[in-house]
Amino acid sequence: MKSGQARAFPHILDSATSGRLTFVIRRICLVLAVTGAALAQDAAQPKDQPKKEEPAPLFSGKLGTKSSQKTKESATLGFNGIDPSGKVDQQMLAASPGADHQAKVKQMKDTAPAPADIDVFIREGGLNKR
Amino acid sequence: MKPFALAIAGLLLVCAANAQFGGVFNKAKEKLDEAQGKAKPATDRAQRAAETLQPWSAKDEQEIGEAGAAKMIAVFGLVEDPKIVRYVNLVGDTVGQFASRQLPWRFGILDTDIVGAYALPGGYIFITRAALTGMTNEAQLAGALGHEITHCAERHLEKEIRSKKTSAWAIEEANASGKTGDLRALKADAFVKDLFNTSLSRDKEDAADEQGTQMAARAGYSAAGLMQFLTAMRDASKQPGNQKMFGQLLSTHPPFDSRIAHLKPFVDRAGNGGQTLEARFQAAMASK
Numbered sequence: 103m104k105s106g107q108a109r110a111f112p113h114i115l116d117s118a119t120s121g122r123l124t125f126v127i128r129r130i131c132l133v134l135a136v137t138g139a140a141l142a143q144d145a146a147q148p149k150d151q152p153k154k155e156e157p158a159p160l161f162s163g164k165l166g167t168k169s170s171q172k173t174k175e176s177a178t179l180g181f182n183g184i185d186p187s188g189k190v191d192q193q194m195l196a197a198s199p200g201a202d203h204q205a206k207v208k209q210m211k212d213t214a215p216a217p218a219d220i221d222v223f224i225r226e227g228g229l230n231k232r
Numbered sequence: 233m234k235p236f237a238l239a240i241a242g243l244l245l246v247c248a249a250n251a252q253f254g255g256v257f258n259k260a261k262e263k264l265d266e267a268q269g270k271a272k273p274a275t276d277r278a279q280r281a282a283e284t285l286q287p288w289s290a291k292d293e294q295e296i297g298e299a300g301a302a303k304m305i306a307v308f309g310l311v312e313d314p315k316i317v318r319y320v321n322l323v324g325d326t327v328g329q330f331a332s333r334q335l336p337w338r339f340g341i342l343d344t345d346i347v348g349a350y351a352l353p354g355g356y357i358f359i360t361r362a363a364l365t366g367m368t369n370e371a372q373l374a375g376a377l378g379h380e381i382t383h384c385a386e387r388h389l390e391k392e393i394r395s396k397k398t399s400a401w402a403i404e405e406a407n408a409s410g411k412t413g414d415l416r417a418l419k420a421d422a423f424v425k426d427l428f429n430t431s432l433s434r435d436k437e438d439a440a441d442e443q444g445t446q447m448a449a450r451a452g453y454s455a456a457g458l459m460q461f462l463t464a465m466r467d468a469s470k471q472p473g474n475q476k477m478f479g480q481l482l483s484t485h486p487p488f489d490s491r492i493a494h495l496k497p498f499v500d501r502a503g504n505g506g507q508t509l510e511a512r513f514q515a516a517m518a519s520k
């Protein structure tokens with residue numbers, strides 16, 4: 103019924119107006135078809151996706167934020183005391199440990215995981231227990 | 233008169249002899265005293281050197297390890313993120329179950345941009361922050377820790393030090409300079425210096441790579457972990473500007489290429505099975 107609406111116009115409008123209206127409707131349909139096709143093509147093309155956060159290159163990522171080194175210099179400059187060839191400066195190796203460093207060693211001993219925790223870790227990872 | 237003359241003559245003779253040879257006798261006595269004085273420190277030094285050449289007892293290992301660990305922390309500092317530290321300890325303990333000698337394993341993360349890992353006596357193992365940032369999965373960490381656990385369980389550096397007598401030399405030096413500190417502290421000091429200045433023999437490094445890989449595989453990890461990490465280090469070490477990062481490691485270890493070539497047959501034999509646990513590793517490393 104709808105497709106016959108333009109032809110039905112002569113019953114209401116004169117033939118010249120009816121013909122013009124039919125022409126305009128056809129043009130509108132054409133424009134809509136072209137616009138739809140263009141939109142479909144645009145949707146098919148890859149769009150500029152929002153940039154994902156790139157993983158840091160190996161050996162240069164951040165790891166944790168807390169350091170036992172109290173001075174800003176030693177906590178932020180990991181190459182402090184390293185010569186250009188990468189060897190540790192001998193003066194740096196002469197550093198004498200103090201009571202706080204001994205305490206850190208004790209902390210290493212005290213915070214070692216319990217055997218039960220190791221068992222859980224092994225199980226969760228699908229690993230083997232001796 | 234005759235006996236009196238004889239007595240006078242005898243007295244003169246003794247006086248003359250004393251004048252002639254007394255200095256010699258006195259000098260000889262002084263020399264003897266001096267020699268006796270020197271003999272005691274020399275005996276002490278020999279005793280100390282002999283002690284250095286004996287394998288360290290379990291108590292020695294623990295005490296030297298503790299003193300050495302304190303020194304490492306004094307030099308570099310520790311990463312103190314509890315979640316990451318706990319994770320590294322759990323991975324290390326999982327691999328450590330399969331070590332040839334059981335020790336109370338303790339793992340710490342040194343806060344430095346140098347790529348490396350270090351084994352001290354008594355089960356103290358350190359890995360650096362930079363080394364961890366170069367890994368992509370748990371199997372790689374397991375392989376690297378397995379390498380260090382092998383050095384520790386097999387007393388590799390201790391044997392090397394004894395064979396080269398470097399510690400004995402350090403102790404002699406300390407004695408000569410009048411330092412009379414604790415012998416274990418001296419040994420720990422010498423040990424840490426040797427960690428950074430001494431190359432282990434090639435067979436010990438190869439053994440650590442092989443056994444570390446085998447231990448990780450027995451624990452259920454992919455046997456390719458350590459080899460993958462060595463490959464990543466090799467590639468990164470070729471990048472300009474990375475000399476500082478890898479210089480220390482390369483100064484005490486064989487070149488990456490030869491280590492990879494040595495490990496490849498072991499990895500190939502082990503096959504492709506085993507866990508890599510990439511997601512668990514990434515989740516642990518992302519914690520702050």
